[in-house]
Every structure is written in structure tokens, then in C-alpha cells.
Amino acid sequence: MENARTRLGNYNMDLSIGRPARIVKPSAEEMVDIPSINEIEDSLYSSKTISELKEGDNNVKMVGRVINIYDPNEFQRGDGTKGIVRTVEIADGTGVIRASFWDEKTETPLNIGDAIKIENPRVNSREDKIEISVGRNTNITNAKTEEAEKLPSHDDIKEMIYKTKKIDDIEEEDKNIKVTGQIVEAYGNRVLYEMCPNCNKRVNLVDNTYICDICGEEIEEPNYLMIIPCVIEDETGTMRVTFFRTAAEELIGMKMPEIIEVIQKTGDEGSLEDKVSDLVGHEITVIADASFDEYNEEIRLNAKKLVDIKM
Numbered sequence: 562m563e564n565a566r567t568r569l570g571n572y573n574m575d576l577s578i579g580r581p582a583r584i585v586k587p588s589a590e591e592m593v594d595i596p597s598i599n600e601i602e603d604s605l606y607s608s609k610t611i612s613e614l615k616e617g618d619n620n621v622k623m624v625g626r627v628i629n630i631y632d633p634n635e636f637q638r639g640d641g642t643k644g645i646v647r648t649v650e651i652a653d654g655t656g657v658i659r660a661s662f663w664d665e666k667t668e669t670p671l672n673i674g675d676a677i678k679i680e681n682p683r684v685n686s687r688e689d690k691i692e693i694s695v696g697r698n699t700n701i702t703n704a705k706t707e708e709a710e711k712l713p714s715h716d717d718i719k720e721m722i723y724k725t726k727k728i729d730d731i732e733e734e735d736k737n738i739k740v741t742g743q744i745v746e747a748y749g750n751r752v753l754y755e756m757c758p759n760c761n762k763r764v765n766l767v768d769n770t771y772i773c774d775i776c777g778e779e780i781e782e783p784n785y786l787m788i789i790p791c792v793i794e795d796e797t798g799t800m801r802v803t804f805f806r807t808a809a810e811e812l813i814g815m816k817m818p819e820i821i822e823v824i825q826k827t828g829d830e831g832s833l834e835d836k837v838s839d840l841v842g843h844e845i846t847v848i849a850d851a852s853f854d855e856y857n858e859e860i861r862l863n864a865k866k867l868v869d870i871k872m
């Protein structure tokens with residue numbers, strides 16, 4: 562680069578390549594001194610495993626497998642602009658980490674099981690857990706073959722991170738546990754809830770118009786949240802399991818747009834009740850997080866993923 566301007570950026574010195582600057586191909590002699598891309602990567606970022614990441618880490622890179630991809634969520638920033646965030650869970654041989662992908666990074670094509678390399682994420686902590694943020698300054702690429710080979714296979718990762726538990730052994734802090742049971746109750750009298758696209762709180766229908774009490778605004782097109790509560794039973798006990806969003810879609814084998822259409826067409830929020838009731842008697846295996854329900858004073862499960870359903 563010739564005639565670029567230097568300028569102090571947020572974290573580093575930036576080079577500004579404007580109209581007066583010129584980009585020319587280096588000569589063979591000049592190229593000799595340029596390190597290879599692998600050398601550059603090694604010098605810029607230090608490799609860490611998931612368990613080694615610490616809050617505030619800078620210039621790190623990690624390689625892991627995508628084990629869960631959630632739907633993107635839109636939100637409104639303080640300055641009124643729209644933002645979008647998508648949660649992706651990534652695992653390696655040492656643990657699991659939640660990654661928040663922001664804005665254009667939410668469009669990164671990802672598949673469950675993919676081995677990916679993340680360079681320069683922000684490492685922060687939320688509720689005492691380390692998380693990473695994938696934003697504009699983060700590079701995401703497919704892991705190279707030699708990097709992917711060092712990771713456990715997707716099946717091995719699943720075995721490692723999803724501890725199988727019987728209902729009676731479940732504790733309120735349990736995360737990512739694998740539970741198998743027979744559905745003994747399934748409630749389909751209402752499965753769709755209208756949410757405010759700005760603040761993600763429930764909206765109320767007043768005179769055929771959706772109103773968000775939090776934002777104090779009329780909502781033209783609400784977002785929908787699908788919830789299917791069930792009770793499952795194994796030989797040790799029973800427990801309430803709630804299926805949200807994708808997990809709920811997997812459970813009844815229908816996608817959201819289809820469900821919205823059915824409910825809008827019939828005008829009956831309980832029009833899937835029979836379909837949901839048909840789930841009773843089936844044995845399911847789910848990956849779930851436990852939590853303590855203060856109101857009912859009991860431990861419940863939030864299903865994150867339906868692993869298996871036996872008809």
C-alpha cells in the first residue's frame with residue numbers, strides 16, 4: 562500500500578486507504594519477507610480451548626464444533642436502529658460455550674456438527690458463565706482439516722456434554738442434560754403467544770390491535786413465540802417439560818409459519834389441541850436445562866432440543 566494514512570482506531574492503529582492511496586502488487590523480493598497466512602495467524606492470535614477462555618481475553622482464537630443454532634432475534638438499540646442477534650452453542654473437548662453472533666454475522670452459514678474457527682471474539686461473562694461475542698471484528702472460518710481432526714467427533718461431544726439423568730436425580734442447576742420419558746400430559750389449548758418485536762415482551766389484544774404495554778405502542782406485526790408444556794414420566798418420577806420455539810416445532814413436526822396459518826385461518830388458538838394431545842403416550846428424549854419454578858416450588862425442564870420421539 563502506498564500513501565495510506567494512519568489513524569488511531571478503537572484499539573489499534575488503523576490504516577485508512579482513501580483516494581490518494583494506491584494498492585500495488587508487491588515484487589518478488591518484497592514477497593520474500595511476508596510471513597505465510599498461518600504464521601500471521603499464529604502471531605496475532607493465541608489458541609485457547611473453551612475451558613481456558615477468561616473474561617476480557619484479547620486476540621484469542623478457538624476451534625470448536627457447532628452443537629446448537631438458535632433462531633435469530635431482532636431487537637432495537639438505544640439509538641433506534643434495529644439489531645439482530647443469534648445464539649450458537651459451540652463445544653470442544655473441554656466444554657461448551659454460548660456464542661452471540663451479531664448483525665451481519667448472524668448470516669454466517671453454519672450447520673450442526675461443523676468445525677469452525679473463531680478469531681478475535683470478545684470474551685465476556687454473564688451470570689458467572691464465560692460467553693463469547695462474534696461481531697464485526699471477529700473472523701469466522703471453517704476449521705482446517707488438521708484443526709478439525711484435533712476435535713472430538715460430533716457424536717463424542719454429545720456423549721461428553723449431555724449427561725443422561727433420571728427424573729428423580731435432576732437438580733435445579735442442571736444444564737444440557739439428556740432425559741428420556743413418556744409424555745403423560747401435553748397441553749395444546751394455546752401454543753402461540755404474540756410478542757413485541759421491539760422488547761420481546763407479551764403484547765395484549767385490545768380492540769383487534771396488539772398493544773405493547775412496555776413500549777406503549779401499537780404493534781402491526783407481532784413476533785410469535787410457541788410454547789408447548791408437557792409432563793413426562795420415567796420409572797423414578799414425573800416432571801414438567803416446556804418446549805419453546807424450535808424444540809416445540811420439532812415436537813409437533815410443524816414449522817411456525819404453518820402453525821400461524823392454521824391458527825389464523827381457524828381463528829381458534831386451540832386448533833392444534835388434538836395434535837398436541839396425540840403426543841401423550843410417546844416416549845421422548847430431550848436435551849434440557851433445569852430451573853426452579855418459584856411459583857409452583859418445583860424443578861422444571863426447558864427442552865432445548867428433541868433428540869428422539871418414539872411413536
Ligand SMILES: [Zn+2]
Nearest residue numbers: 757760773776
Ligand atoms: Zn415492546
